[in-house]
Amino acid sequence: MSENPDLTNERASGTFETNAMAAVIYGSEKFAQRRREITEAISKIPEFQDSHPLVFMSREEKISEACRKLAVLSNYWNSLIDTSDEEEALHLYREVLGLEGHPLALHETMFIPSLIAQASDEQQEKWLGRAQRREIIGCYAQTEMGHGTNLRALETTATFDISTREFILNSPTITSLKWWPGALGKSANWSIVIANLIIKEHNYGPHPFMVQLRDEKSHEPLPGITVGDIGPKMAFNGADNGFLGFKNYRIPRENMLMRHSKVTSDGSYIKPPHAKIGYSSMVKVRSRMAMDQGLFLASALVIAVRYSAVRRQGYLEDKSREVKVLDYQTQQHRLFPSIARAYAFIFCGFETIRLYDQLLIDVQNGNTSGMADLHALTSGLKSVVTYQTGEGIEQARMACGGHGYSMASYISEIYGVAIGGCTYEGENMVMLLQLARYLVKSIEMIQNGKSRELGPMVAYLAENESEIDLNLGPNEYLKVFEYAARNQTWRATEKFQKLRNSGMSNEEAWNQASVELTRASRLHTRLYIMSTFINHVGSIVDQKVKGVLIDLLNVHVTYEVMDIGIYVQGLLSSNQMDLIRNQLYVSLETIRPNAVSLVDSFQISDMQLRSVLGRRDGNVYENLFKWAKSSPLNKTDVLPSVTQYLKPMMEKSKL
Numbered sequence: 001m002s003e004n005p006d007l008t009n010e011r012a013s014g015t016f017e018t019n020a021m022a023a024v025i026y027g028s029e030k031f032a033q034r035r036r037e038i039t040e041a042i043s044k045i046p047e048f049q050d051s052h053p054l055v056f057m058s059r060e061e062k063i064s065e066a067c068r069k070l071a072v073l074s075n076y077w078n079s080l081i082d083t084s085d086e087e088e089a090l091h092l093y094r095e096v097l098g099l100e101g102h103p104l105a106l107h108e109t110m111f112i113p114s115l116i117a118q119a120s121d122e123q124q125e126k127w128l129g130r131a132q133r134r135e136i137i138g139c140y141a142q143t144e145m146g147h148g149t150n151l152r153a154l155e156t157t158a159t160f161d162i163s164t165r166e167f168i169l170n171s172p173t174i175t176s177l178k179w180w181p182g183a184l185g186k187s188a189n190w191s192i193v194i195a196n197l198i199i200k201e202h203n204y205g206p207h208p209f210m211v212q213l214r215d216e217k218s219h220e221p222l223p224g225i226t227v228g229d230i231g232p233k234m235a236f237n238g239a240d241n242g243f244l245g246f247k248n249y250r251i252p253r254e255n256m257l258m259r260h261s262k263v264t265s266d267g268s269y270i271k272p273p274h275a276k277i278g279y280s281s282m283v284k285v286r287s288r289m290a291m292d293q294g295l296f297l298a299s300a301l302v303i304a305v306r307y308s309a310v311r312r313q314g315y316l317e318d319k320s321r322e323v324k325v326l327d328y329q330t331q332q333h334r335l336f337p338s339i340a341r342a343y344a345f346i347f348c349g350f351e352t353i354r355l356y357d358q359l360l361i362d363v364q365n366g367n368t369s370g371m372a373d374l375h376a377l378t379s380g381l382k383s384v385v386t387y388q389t390g391e392g393i394e395q396a397r398m399a400c401g402g403h404g405y406s407m408a409s410y411i412s413e414i415y416g417v418a419i420g421g422c423t424y425e426g427e428n429m430v431m432l433l434q435l436a437r438y439l440v441k442s443i444e445m446i447q448n449g450k451s452r453e454l455g456p457m458v459a460y461l462a463e464n465e466s467e468i469d470l471n472l473g474p475n476e477y478l479k480v481f482e483y484a485a486r487n488q489t490w491r492a493t494e495k496f497q498k499l500r501n502s503g504m505s506n507e508e509a510w511n512q513a514s515v516e517l518t519r520a521s522r523l524h525t526r527l528y529i530m531s532t533f534i535n536h537v538g539s540i541v542d543q544k545v546k547g548v549l550i551d552l553l554n555v556h557v558t559y560e561v562m563d564i565g566i567y568v569q570g571l572l573s574s575n576q577m578d579l580i581r582n583q584l585y586v587s588l589e590t591i592r593p594n595a596v597s598l599v600d601s602f603q604i605s606d607m608q609l610r611s612v613l614g615r616r617d618g619n620v621y622e623n624l625f626k627w628a629k630s631s632p633l634n635k636t637d638v639l640p641s642v643t644q645y646l647k648p649m650m651e652k653s654k655l
């Protein structure tokens with residue numbers, strides 16, 4: 001069937017090449033091209049298609065379908081991608097397995113990265129190759145039923161037995177059961193387990209251990225291990241998140257991951273070069289989250305924008321034909337700022353992934369000085385990005401009206417998966433407060449006359465306000481954001497200090513100031529996102545692409561500043577606020593002809609999108625009808641439940 005002419009017209013009105021834009025989004029022409037090649041190659045392999053729509057499947061069917069595809073994938077892995085390239089691998093996973101989770105997700109995301117960052121050379125020799133060849137399937141078991149955020153309160157113990165040179169693992173209480181780890185429930189046969197290291201009754205705190213959970217032949221849990229699935233979740237139901245308990249379960253001394261902390265055979269403990277070095281797998285995932293969440297948001301927007309260009313409802317001037325809902329200013333206001341955010345998040349994602357890769361090299365060379373900065377940055381970024389992604393996806397759903405609420409749109413699934421990110425890898429409020437610690441310390445440095453020692457990301461905290469001329473473009477908006485973040489960070493810090501000076505304990509003063517502190521962290525992070533977006537656009541060579549991204553940047557800066565209006569009241573007059581508001585409306589109109597091309601440029605295939613509303617060809621209605629007819633409820637005209645209950649009930653009522 002040919003393309004819906006409304007979408008054809010939209011594409012014709014685009015002022016740039018979507019392939020050129022994809023090269024900017026994905027960091028290089030080479031990778032953008034590789035993505036297209038991988039997508040094309042996959043589309044020719046029929047076994048990679050869903051055997052029927054995932055939304056009609058039970059959890060068991062979803063997990064089984066994911067395993068079937070993983071088995072097929074193992075035959076093609078080397079021919080489809082460069083296996084040393086993480087981004088290619090992730091693209092392949094997204095295309096073939098989608099976003100509902102699968103038994104290898106944590107293997108790739110945390111198990112292998114933990115071995116790379118935490119295992120000694122000899123340990124890597126023993127396990128890393130096996131893991132990379134997928135001879136074993138691993139997961140990352142840290143969170144417990146009673147403790148997730150507060151790692152210091154974890155209860156699982158690994159007690160060193162000097163006589164046998166083994167660790168004995170125990171879960172002393174119900175709350176100490178590991179709870180939530182992905183792929184633990186039914187799939188993984190090995191796990192990195194985070195447990196308190198105990199030597200001669202001294203607790204050295206949480207450390208990572210390599211633990212075999214299941215027999216490699218029979219896949220039965222090993223004696224001393226209780227393991228299973230935690231049940232259905234809001235989304236991610238293609239994944240078997242699990243529980244795990246230990247009863248006097250022994251592992252060799254060599255199974256503690258010993259690149260940084262060590263326990264010698266006589267039970268001596270050797271400290272790591274940085275107290276938080278064991279947290280690196282979390283920092284790894286957090287550093288990826290801006291990119292991954294940006295892509296979730298992008299997926300929802302591809303659906304909502306394409307659908308808004310084929311959905312006609314109501315009239316503007318011309319009463320002879322209903323208008324595309326994309327022509328309503330309210331629809332544009334609902335969607336276009338999120339398009340800008342999705343672009344900005346992906347640009348930030350590339351930056352933090354690069355920073356993590358560099359940090360990994362530095363740490364391997366004994367330099368841990370960058371850890372605090374990256375921890376602070378990724379803590380704030382994961383929190384702001386996941387929250388705004390959730391907001392943006394929900395707006396995209398509402399922008400699709402009734403059909404958005406149908407699973408045919410697939411937006412609810414994208415939403416459910418994306419907002420998991422507000423919780424995993426550190427609950428958002430808690431992570432905002434981690435960044436706040438860093439911001440407060442920065443203010444204290446300024447107060448102590450050490451402004452010169454501030455890192456580049458916080459140097460603005462020591463600057464004075466300057467006059468703002470909003471006609472000058474994005475950099476002036478950046479100054480507005482700097483003002484807001486600086487002001488709020490100082491106010492929150494001073495509140496904390498005042499409370500503390502009044503005699504309150506440090507902890508209580510912190511708690512009483514914490515809402516204000518999280519606000520400072522959000523503003524600081526939004527400033528970082530804006531400045532990354534501006535720098536990125538500044539570096540683009542293709543003038544057509546750059547022109548459109550400047551338009552998108554204008555949507556971003558004006559929308560963001562309007563959104564934080566309350567924090568800039570002291571800086572901007574109401575006339576200036578009106579000016580910004582009007583600039584936003586003008587920017588929405590400017591971006592309108594490029595809206596479909598901007599979302600097309602994400603180059604997310606129909607296979608990956610799984611959305612009837614978001615189809616590239618725009619043939620929504622006929623396919624929506626086809627999709628509904630394929631619902632299992634429509635297999636028969638009269639359901640057994642009607643025969644068994646409703647008919648007798650109606651018959652009885654007749655009497």
Ligand SMILES: CCCCCCCCCCCCCCCCCCCCCC(=O)SCCNC(=O)CCNC(=O)[C@H](O)C(C)(C)COP(=O)(O)OP(=O)(O)OC[C@H]1O[C@@H](n2cnc3c(N)ncnc32)[C@H](O)[C@@H]1OP(=O)(O)O
Nearest residue numbers: 089108109148149151276279288371372375424425426437
């Ligand atoms: C070939 C194929 C290749 C393919 C490759 C593919 C691979 C790529 C991947 C693909 C991705 C796809 C994603 C989709 C799937 C996702 C699935 C879901 C995964 C979800 C997994 C999880 O969900 S897994 C559990 C996460 N669970 C947490 O996330 C707990 C949070 N809880 C804490 O993380 C700590 O509890 C918390 C709060 C820090 C306090 O820790 P604490 O109490 O020890 O420390 P304090 O607060 O006292 O802080 C004391 C001082 O330590 C400083 N500090 C703290 N941390 C630091 C650090 N990391 N680095 C430096 N410094 C640090 C701090 O800044 C203070 O510094 P200062 O004193 O100077 O102020």
Ligand SMILES: Cc1cc2nc3c(=O)[nH]c(=O)nc-3n(C[C@H](O)[C@H](O)[C@H](O)COP(=O)(O)OP(=O)(O)OC[C@H]3O[C@@H](n4cnc5c(N)ncnc54)[C@H](O)[C@@H]3O)c2cc1C
Nearest residue numbers: 140141142143147148149180181182420423424425426429
């Ligand atoms: C989809 C998904 C996948 C997951 N995968 C894994 C995995 O593979 N491996 C693994 O180990 N774990 C995993 N987890 C667990 C996840 O990491 C934890 O749920 C997360 O770290 C939050 O911890 P919590 O559940 O203890 O929340 P809690 O800390 O109990 O949060 C509850 C509330 O308390 C507040 N709160 C807590 N502490 C503070 C504080 N100090 N100050 C202010 N407020 C506070 C929070 O802000 C929140 O509002 C997964 C979770 C999900 C949802």
